[in-house]
Amino acid sequence: MGAYFDHNSTSPMRAVALQAWMEAQERCWQNPSSLHPEGGRAAIRLQELSTELVDLLDGGEATRLVWTSGASEANNMLMAFLARTLPPTATVAISAIEHPCLQQAALRHLGAHRVHSIPVNAQGLVDVAGLEALLLQHQPALVSVMAASNESGLLQPWQELLACCQKHRVPFHSDAAQWLGKLPAEGLGQCDWLTGSAHKWGGPKSCGFLLMPEQACHSNAALIVGGPQQEGRRAGTLDVPAVSAALAALREAQQQCGSIQRTQAALRDAFETRLQQALPGLQVISAKAPRLWNTSLLIMPRHRNLKWLTRLGRLGFAVSTGSACSSGHDGASPLLQALDLPWEECQRVLRLSGGWQQDEASWQALAAAIEQVAAQLDAQA
Numbered sequence: 001m002g003a004y005f006d007h008n009s010t011s012p013m014r015a016v017a018l019q020a021w022m023e024a025q026e027r028c029w030q031n032p033s034s035l036h037p038e039g040g041r042a043a044i045r046l047q048e049l050s051t052e053l054v055d056l057l058d059g060g061e062a063t064r065l066v067w068t069s070g071a072s073e074a075n076n077m078l079m080a081f082l083a084r085t086l087p088p089t090a091t092v093a094i095s096a097i098e099h100p101c102l103q104q105a106a107l108r109h110l111g112a113h114r115v116h117s118i119p120v121n122a123q124g125l126v127d128v129a130g131l132e133a134l135l136l137q138h139q140p141a142l143v144s145v146m147a148a149s150n151e152s153g154l155l156q157p158w159q160e161l162l163a164c165c166q167k168h169r170v171p172f173h174s175d176a177a178q179w180l181g182k183l184p185a186e187g188l189g190q191c192d193w194l195t196g197s198a199h200k201w202g203g204p205k206s207c208g209f210l211l212m213p214e215q216a217c218h219s220n221a222a223l224i225v226g227g228p229q230q231e232g233r234r235a236g237t238l239d240v241p242a243v244s245a246a247l248a249a250l251r252e253a254q255q256q257c258g259s260i261q262r263t264q265a266a267l268r269d270a271f272e273t274r275l276q277q278a279l280p281g282l283q284v285i286s287a288k289a290p291r292l293w294n295t296s297l298l299i300m301p302r303h304r305n306l307k308w309l310t311r312l313g314r315l316g317f318a319v320s321t322g323s324a325c326s327s328g329h330d331g332a333s334p335l336l337q338a339l340d341l342p343w344e345e346c347q348r349v350l351r352l353s354g355g356w357q358q359d360e361a362s363w364q365a366l367a368a369a370i371e372q373v374a375a376q377l378d379a380q381a
Contacts, residue, residue: 006319010205011200011201014248022241024241025241028241029240032045032237032240053250058190063217067209067234067238068234069207070199070205072101076101079105083110093134096117096118096120096337097120098144116134118131123288126161143170147179153286153291153292154290155290173194180250180253182293195209196209198242198246198249201253202249203245204242206239264354270360271364274367279300279374282301284299285339298350300350303377305321311373315369315373322351333346
C-alpha cells in the first residue's frame, strides 16, 4: 500500500477490522431486530458497540447514536430532519468549504434562501469572531463546520466554534469524517450533531453514524422509513459485523494516532520541502494552518492535473485531483471556490493523502515519481 496516496477518498481495511468482521460474521450475523435468542444476542452486541463509540467520543448516552451507511447519508439525514422540524423561516449557517453531501443536502431540503455561507480566510479557516457576528445578525437554527477538510486536511477550531455556538444557544454540527481515525476522538461528542464514516479510518464501507442531541432523539428524524429499527429513526436491518469492524478499526486508530501524527507529519513536511525545491512555483494550499498529518493539496507549477494523475498512475502511484465527490465536475471544489483561486490554478491541483502504513521511503518515492513526471511533461510541452 506504499504507493496509495488517496486515503481521504477511502482507506484499506485494517487487519484488526477484517478480523473483527470475520468473527462477527460467525457469531453475530443475525438480525438484531429479531425476537429469537440469536437476534437478542446480536442486539446486545450492537448495544455494546454503540456504547463504546459514544464513550470514545465523550458523547453521553448511546441513545444519541444512529447507525447509517456513511457520512453522506448522515448529513442528508440531518438536513432532512431540520427541514421537517424547523419553522419555515428558520435558517442554517454552513461553512463555505463543507463537503458537497452537506452543502447539496442543505440546498435541496431547505432551499438556498435559508442557507447562510460562513466565510473562511485565505487559509480556509473559519474565524470565530466572524462566526459570532453572523450569529448575531442572522440567528441561525444550526451552525455546521467540518472538523477537518477532506481536500487540504485543514483543521478547523471546532472546539472554539462549538463554545461560540453554546454561548449563543445555537446547535452545532461537525462532519468529522476526516478527523476520526487520524486525530484523537475525545470531546467530539460534545457537538450537538456529529457525523462520521468508518471507511475513512480503516473500517468497512457502508457504515457510518449520526450523533444527535438528546432532545431530538424522539422526534421524526428518519430519512429511511419502513421499519421500527433504531427507535424508528432509520429503517433497515443493521449490519452488526460491519459495526464490529468499524469499532475495531477506530479502537486501533485511537491507540496509534498520537505517535503517527508526529512521525507522519514530519514525513509529509519533508516531502513538500523536497518538491518545492525541485519544482519552483509549487504551492501548498493551507500550508500556514494546522492540517491533518497525511494531506498535501498542491497547486502544481504547470501542466493540467489530469496529466499528472495519469502519468503517476502509470508509475503505480494512486493520487487524486481533489475530492472524489467533485472529481470530473466542471466546477471547482467548495474549498477552491472559497479560496477564490483562479480557474487556471484549479486545473493544476493535486491531492495527496497518505495513511498510517506509509513510511519515509513511500513519501520519497512519490516525490521522485513527481519529479520524473515533471521532466516528462516539460519535455513534451
